[in-house]
Amino acid sequence: MRIKLVVEYDGSDFSGWQLQPGLRTVQGEIEAAIKSVTGEDVRVTASGRTDTGVHALNQVVHFDTGKDLGAKFAGALNYYLAPDVRIKSAEVVSDDFHARFGATQKTYDYVMYEGNTDSALWRKRAARVQGSLDEVAMNEAASLFVGQHDFAGFMSSGSEVSTTVRTVLAASVVRKDGFVIFSVTADGFLYNMVRKMAAVLIEVGKGQTVDIPALLRREAATTKVAPPQGLYLREVTY
Amino acid sequence: MRIKLVVEYDGSDFSGWQLQPGLRTVQGEIEAAIKSVTGEDVRVTASGRTDTGVHALNQVVHFDTGKDLGAKFAGALNYYLAPDVRIKSAEVVSDDFHARFGATQKTYDYVMYEGNTDSALWRKRAARVQGSLDEVAMNEAASLFVGQHDFAGFMSSGSEVSTTVRTVLAASVVRKDGFVIFSVTADGFLYNMVRKMAAVLIEVGKGQTVDIPALLRREAATTKVAPPQGLYLREVTY
Numbered sequence: 001m002r003i004k005l006v007v008e009y010d011g012s013d014f015s016g017w018q019l020q021p022g023l024r025t026v027q028g029e030i031e032a033a034i035k036s037v038t039g040e041d042v043r044v045t046a047s048g049r050t051d052t053g054v055h056a057l058n059q060v061v062h063f064d065t066g067k068d069l070g071a072k073f074a075g076a077l078n079y080y081l082a083p084d085v086r087i088k089s090a091e092v093v094s095d096d097f098h099a100r101f102g103a104t105q106k107t108y109d110y111v112m113y114e115g116n117t118d119s120a121l122w123r124k125r126a127a128r129v130q131g132s133l134d135e136v137a138m139n140e141a142a143s144l145f146v147g148q149h150d151f152a153g154f155m156s157s158g159s160e161v162s163t164t165v166r167t168v169l170a171a172s173v174v175r176k177d178g179f180v181i182f183s184v185t186a187d188g189f190l191y192n193m194v195r196k197m198a199a200v201l202i203e204v205g206k207g208q209t210v211d212i213p214a215l216l217r218r219e220a221a222t223t224k225v226a227p228p229q230g231l232y233l234r235e236v237t238y
Numbered sequence: 239m240r241i242k243l244v245v246e247y248d249g250s251d252f253s254g255w256q257l258q259p260g261l262r263t264v265q266g267e268i269e270a271a272i273k274s275v276t277g278e279d280v281r282v283t284a285s286g287r288t289d290t291g292v293h294a295l296n297q298v299v300h301f302d303t304g305k306d307l308g309a310k311f312a313g314a315l316n317y318y319l320a321p322d323v324r325i326k327s328a329e330v331v332s333d334d335f336h337a338r339f340g341a342t343q344k345t346y347d348y349v350m351y352e353g354n355t356d357s358a359l360w361r362k363r364a365a366r367v368q369g370s371l372d373e374v375a376m377n378e379a380a381s382l383f384v385g386q387h388d389f390a391g392f393m394s395s396g397s398e399v400s401t402t403v404r405t406v407l408a409a410s411v412v413r414k415d416g417f418v419i420f421s422v423t424a425d426g427f428l429y430n431m432v433r434k435m436a437a438v439l440i441e442v443g444k445g446q447t448v449d450i451p452a453l454l455r456r457e458a459a460t461t462k463v464a465p466p467q468g469l470y471l472r473e474v475t476y
Contacts (some may be wrong), residue, residue: 063349120322121246
């Protein structure tokens, strides 16, 4: 039977999601925990991979098992997992549920703070920006991402995709409790898309002139990628 | 000359503030950094010690030095300090400034979240409470701490004080972004006072009947201490 897991992790001490020999990855840890619980060698599938240092509040994962544990998989896996990865829930789903291909929407948050030195408390949990940010200008700029666009200019190489067209359903920037937070929902994201959008918005926030429509039409190019520790996978919808 | 530092630290990997041979403490790290910068063996004085796992957003510290670095002490010390302790500012102050005895008010935040399992992201930064909390009841209960009271019943042993009377200037509980936060300002705090107040408020939040005036009159006693990772020293006023 197929099991769906909702997973939270602190990406700080992981070499990202994806299994890599000799490295500590979230996928590797979860597969090892399933082996400990069921004795089975299983492969788990996530809604998408996350890079080194990127966090997840609600990553969604599926796997197939012969063990009839259902919701009890959460507690059983947490028993074996390290405290920086937690199974928030487990449930039996139909065999046609697919964590990656079934995802219809994803939301990411990108969290920034302004400062001249890294924060002792936030250095692994948010991205520091030198100087001050104009969050109103950033919010206006973010709204230009909304809609169906070819985001090829907002993709790092290293992934194969059939199309670079994505639909952004919502994109906003707010200031909250000393942080500036960029939140974006789309039907899918290209590799490094949120971090490239964030890098552009940081330029806008610092008062630089950035022509986002031209970037979307690929009449201009951006190469900057904002650092990983500000990025949180918040929600996946099916 | 006397230097005042404002210090932020992530208490997770420290055995608290106070110097202890063979253990990593914030005081020990700062004194070692000053030695690296000035060549001097100095003793630093904080507004108060914090226990293992307790965090500080704006701890205040003073020390005396012959080196004329002034505000540049911040950058110089940060160069030698580990990233989980940061000097936010440094300034020359008059010789009668005293980080501990000159403090007129301190504010602490105690941050809680509700959950059946520890959060991967917040386990070292907030205290988990099983079940749900009634923050309105907690806020009403917190207001009973306001005023001048003998807080002897809210002190753990292990410190010598001339009086256990303290004046609480403000105490409130709010729900914010999935967290329940108890904030308290007083002219001074006894050892473990905030964590003992938090433990009582958690009982109130869970619907238990707690007679706070009776606890303050010492007609009843409380022994619980809420865990350290929820506690943040937010502000010290002089």
